[in-house]
Amino acid sequence: MINAIPENAFVAGTYQKILAYVAATALADADIRLNEEVVFFNARHDPQSTLPPMTTIRTRSGTQQTYDEVVLTAPLGWLKRHKYDAFPSDCPLPSRLLQAIDNISYSRLEKVYITFPMAFWQQDTVSAASHSEDSPNSRLSSSSASSAKSSTSTYPSFTHFSTPNYAPHPPDIAWNQTLVNLAALPDTNSHPTLLFYLYGPCATHLVNLLKDIPVSTSPSSPYHQTLRTFFEPYYSRLPNYDILSPSCTPSAFLATNWQLDPFAGNGAYTNIQVGLENGDRDIEVMREGVGEDRRLWLAGEHTAPFIALGTTTGGYWSGEGVARRIVKLYDALEVSEEVVAARERDREEMKKEVLSVEERDVANANANANGLAL
Numbered sequence: 182m183i184n185a186i187p188e189n190a191f192v193a194g195t196y197q198k199i200l201a202y203v204a205a206t207a208l209a210d211a212d213i214r215l216n217e218e219v220v221f222f223n224a225r226h227d228p229q230s231t232l233p234p235m236t237t238i239r240t241r242s243g244t245q246q247t248y249d250e251v252v253l254t255a256p257l258g259w260l261k262r263h264k265y266d267a268f269p270s271d272c273p274l275p276s277r278l279l280q281a282i283d284n285i286s287y288s289r290l291e292k293v294y295i296t297f298p299m300a301f302w303q304q305d306t307v308s309a310a311s312h313s314e315d316s317p318n319s320r321l322s323s324s325s326a327s328s329a330k331s332s333t334s335t336y337p338s339f340t341h342f343s344t345p346n347y348a349p350h351p352p353d354i355a356w357n358q359t360l361v362n363l364a365a366l367p368d369t370n371s372h373p374t375l376l377f378y379l380y381g382p383c384a385t386h387l388v389n390l391l392k393d394i395p396v397s398t399s400p401s402s403p404y405h406q407t408l409r410t411f412f413e414p415y416y417s418r419l420p421n422y423d424i425l426s427p428s429c430t431p432s433a434f435l436a437t438n439w440q441l442d443p444f445a446g447n448g449a450y451t452n453i454q455v456g457l458e459n460g461d462r463d464i465e466v467m468r469e470g471v472g473e474d475r476r477l478w479l480a481g482e483h484t485a486p487f488i489a490l491g492t493t494t495g496g497y498w499s500g501e502g503v504a505r506r507i508v509k510l511y512d513a514l515e516v517s518e519e520v521v522a523a524r525e526r527d528r529e530e531m532k533k534e535v536l537s538v539e540e541r542d543v544a545n546a547n548a549n550a551n552g553l554a555l
């Protein structure tokens with residue numbers, strides 16, 4: 182029998198190398214401006230104009246730039262919050278696009294890393310596994326993800342706590358948790374660390390518990406104590422746990438709070454919620470964006486091919502999809518010399534406008550210093 186389910190790879194070494202490979206061309210050839218929050222997209226549709234449309238963007242510091250094509254990859258959560266204020270009020274986004282942005286929901290997945298002095302739950306390696314900041318726990322190399330599948334003495338890679346009645350929680354909210362055992366990763370990527378995934382209202386509950394508490398590595402800190410109280414009911418159920426053993430006492434916690442991060446769209450990624458109708462059409466409408474009319478294209482995981490919505494692969498594919506459409510449009514346009522000359526004149530005008538904005542910013546340095554949000 183042919184195995185129809187393809188392998189779902191775990192990228193043990195993080196996306197770092199993949200990203201470096203994917204970004205190489207842009208890093209070498211593009212003018213990249215980091216730490217610039219775009220707050221306004223002046224993308225208009227003027228059916229009377231003989232010139233192709235252009236889009237002017239404005240950053241929080243007040244700088245304006247005009248481009249032939251703009252690809253907006255801010256997350257769906259960002260679009261939900263800024264679908265009106267980031268676009269001209271006299272030329273808003275089309276109502277069907279606004280409706281699509283509202284219809285598809287945005288998830289609340291968070292991660293919490295809990296590191297121990299050793300991976301006590303790894304029965305066969307418990308005595309060998311010790312953690313060092315400089316060199317991840319290479320002595321756990323025998324417990325690679327693949328060997329974990331076949332070895333009966335190695336704790337598995339994934340654990341689900343499906344009905345944790347032993348953990349205090351509101352009765353009406355699902356509190357099930359998933360953890361990934363990072364000690365089961367191969368070779369130098371293995372750590373004596375448990376990675377918990379929290380979602381929905383439970384994730385919001387934890388983010389709110391932590392939101393006013395400073396992040397700290399000190400075991401006596403409120404940050405450490407709050408997370409320890411929350412997660413002890415779970416990790417205390419793993420094999421070999423001994424409440425009196427220092428090996429079973431967390432040495433560090435780290436929790437994400439993407440729900441509070443506007444650049445993450447205050448959440449995680451596209452969620453196809455129960456009860457949604459015609460969601461496929463909503464995704465298609467977002468994928469279509471307003472590129473052909475207004476030169477403002479939408480990309481990002483929320484506009485990906487259906488199979489890859491909510492994934493890094495989907496985000497990448499969506500960018501390729503938009504690039505292909507832009508190239509096709511230019512092939513079809515065959516921009517005439519007259520149009521090119523008119524654009525050049527427009528650009529010169531625009532440069533003067535940008536200069537005047539920059540002069541104003543120099544005169545108002547305080548506004549600039551407070552403005553950069555990334």
Ligand SMILES: Cc1cc2nc3c(=O)[nH]c(=O)nc-3n(C[C@H](O)[C@H](O)[C@H](O)COP(=O)(O)OP(=O)(O)OC[C@H]3O[C@@H](n4cnc5c(N)ncnc54)[C@H](O)[C@@H]3O)c2cc1C
Nearest residue numbers: 218219255256290291444449450481482491492493494496
């Ligand atoms: C807990 C968790 C686990 C996940 N696990 C997986 C997994 O195992 N596999 C997988 O494939 N995917 C996973 N994902 C999903 C994956 O991370 C996303 O689908 C992917 O990052 C989306 O890429 P993107 O480019 O669309 O958006 P993002 O990665 O969110 O990038 C958007 C960028 O826009 C920038 N930005 C936002 N607003 C502005 C603005 N106004 N001006 C300028 N810049 C702005 C942000 O700073 C950010 O850099 C996970 C996500 C979470 C939260």
